[in-house]
Amino acid sequence: MATLTMVFRLVQCAQQHWRALNGSSLLPDVIGGTQFVNQLRKDAA
Numbered sequence: 001m002a003t004l005t006m007v008f009r010l011v012q013c014a015q016q017h018w019r020a021l022n023g024s025s026l027l028p029d030v031i032g033g034t035q036f037v038n039q040l041r042k043d044a045a
Contacts, residue, residue, distance in 0.1 A: 021027075026036075035042040 029041070030036075
């Protein structure tokens with residue numbers, strides 16, 4: 001039980017420092033299979 005409490009407190013502490021991912025708006029494109037080259041969408045040739 002003590003381990004579970006310690007993990008819970010560590011997660012609570014870490015949560016204060018979390019931030020949104022850079023480019024999180026592009027995640028649906030990545031999941032959909034869009035390829036990126038040098039941080040730009042690769043055009044279908």
